[in-house]
Amino acid sequence: MDILNLIRISAKALLRNKTRTALSMLGIVIGIAAVIAVVNLGEGLKQGTADQLSDMGTNLIMVMRANQRRGGVSMGSGNVQSLKVHDCELIAKNAKNVTMVSPVVNSGGQLVNGSKNWSGTVYGGSPDYLEIRKYEIATGVNFTDDDVKKYAKVGLIGQTIVKELFDDGEDPIGKIIRVGNMPFKVIGTLKEKGQNGMGMDQDDLVVMPYSTVQKRMLGQDFIQQIVCSAASESVADAAVEEIESILRVSHKIPEGGENDFEVRTQQEMLEMMSSMTGMITTVLVAIALISLLVGCIGIMNIMYVTVTERTKEIGLRMSIGAKNSAILMQFLTESIILSLIGGVIGLLLGIGLSYIVAMAMSMPFIVNVPWMFISFVSCAILGLISGFFPALKASRTDPINALRYE
Numbered sequence: 001m002d003i004l005n006l007i008r009i010s011a012k013a014l015l016r017n018k019t020r021t022a023l024s025m026l027g028i029v030i031g032i033a034a035v036i037a038v039v040n041l042g043e044g045l046k047q048g049t050a051d052q053l054s055d056m057g058t059n060l061i062m063v064m065r066a067n068q069r070r071g072g073v074s075m076g077s078g079n080v081q082s083l084k085v086h087d088c089e090l091i092a093k094n095a096k097n098v099t100m101v102s103p104v105v106n107s108g109g110q111l112v113n114g115s116k117n118w119s120g121t122v123y124g125g126s127p128d129y130l131e132i133r134k135y136e137i138a139t140g141v142n143f144t145d146d147d148v149k150k151y152a153k154v155g156l157i158g159q160t161i162v163k164e165l166f167d168d169g170e171d172p173i174g175k176i177i178r179v180g181n182m183p184f185k186v187i188g189t190l191k192e193k194g195q196n197g198m199g200m201d202q203d204d205l206v207v208m209p210y211s212t213v214q215k216r217m218l219g220q221d222f223i224q225q226i227v228c229s230a231a232s233e234s235v236a237d238a239a240v241e242e243i244e245s246i247l248r249v250s251h252k253i254p255e256g257g258e259n260d261f262e263v264r265t266q267q268e269m270l271e272m273m274s275s276m277t278g279m280i281t282t283v284l285v286a287i288a289l290i291s292l293l294v295g296c297i298g299i300m301n302i303m304y305v306t307v308t309e310r311t312k313e314i315g316l317r318m319s320i321g322a323k324n325s326a327i328l329m330q331f332l333t334e335s336i337i338l339s340l341i342g343g344v345i346g347l348l349l350g351i352g353l354s355y356i357v358a359m360a361m362s363m364p365f366i367v368n369v370p371w372m373f374i375s376f377v378s379c380a381i382l383g384l385i386s387g388f389f390p391a392l393k394a395s396r397t398d399p400i401n402a403l404r405y406e
Contacts, residue, residue: 194362
């Protein structure tokens with residue numbers, strides 16, 4: 001049978017019952033749309049995370065408190081007090097591949113300016129903190145080493161804080177606002193950075209001298225983190241080895257003993273985040289593929305119903321000379337057409353959904369072309385599989401019994 005004629009006959013047969021045809025394709029549409037949307041969003045999340053880490057500086061090295069363990073169970077790092085300001089001083093003095101070092105302490109607090117208030121996060125660091133974390137000053141000035149020594153009540157605020165606590169056009173520089181019960185003077189504002197790859201607002205922060213946050217707000221002598229900048233990306237691994245060696249000596253950790261701190265580079269954090277997002281994407285794709293399988297089963301059921309309804313038609317065609325192979329091909333073609341049309345609609349819907357979600361979450365919009373090709377080919381294969389047994393049943397129909405079928 002001519003292939004174009006076969007497609008024309010199959011299309012006419014499907015259009016006889018438009019509602020049934022549309023419902024048959026629905027499972028395929030949802031399955032393909034879910035797969036494409038999840039894969040595209042997963043790629044966008046990976047790229048967004050990579051871009052965000054790059055914005056923080058490819059030379060960034062972070063030293064964190066190690067998780068506390070009891071009986072082999074991780075208890076978190078909240079109560080670990082292993083990092084001190086003295087550690088920063090030792091790293092700055094002895095690590096040849098490190099150019100800048102800053103201690104980091106942070107605390108949440110209610111920020112108040114007159115009748116306006118906002119719940120924000122206060123970060124404490126050294127004057128180098130802004131450069132290490134790639135924050136730029138929009139207006140005003142940075143605090144100084146002298147401010148650190150004096151526990152000065154001064155700070156720089158992000159653009160979210162500016163919008164929430166000050167009227168449009170009002171200059172925050174020189175204003176006194178409170179965080180908790182402590183007043184401080186705004187000496188600078190930071191340029192807008194937007195959301196990071198995880199959707200967190202990078203402009204919702206106050207940066208103060210670490211000594212001010214440490215002593216006046218938290219009343220503690222330890223720090224939560226150390227951030228460093230390697231001399232270049234090529235020496236980042238060497239810098240990590242230097243930092244580990246310096247801290248092991250500082251913390252008196254015996255040879256073979258477990259570190260009470262963790263050192264992470266940007267590349268390690270990127271690999272960790274990519275692994276996490278990849279795992280989540282894989283799980284979601286697996287769920288979407290299940291819905292695609294359900295859609296194929298739906299097509300198979302509909303094709304069985306169609307074969308039963310058209311038994312008399314099948315018998316009539318056989319009685320005038322139609323071969324079994326022609327009947328088989330017709331029903332296979334109908335099944336494949338259903339799958340391919342559903343696949344095309346699903347591809348377009350999945351791209352549209354991923355675009356909407358990416359724009360809403362300020363993520364990069366990436367279309368994974370290989371997965372689109374795989375999905376489209378899968379539609380044809382699944383259509384062939386789901387239509388094979390109903391088509392085989394139709395081709396084996398006894399024409400005499402079919403003509404008698406009511």
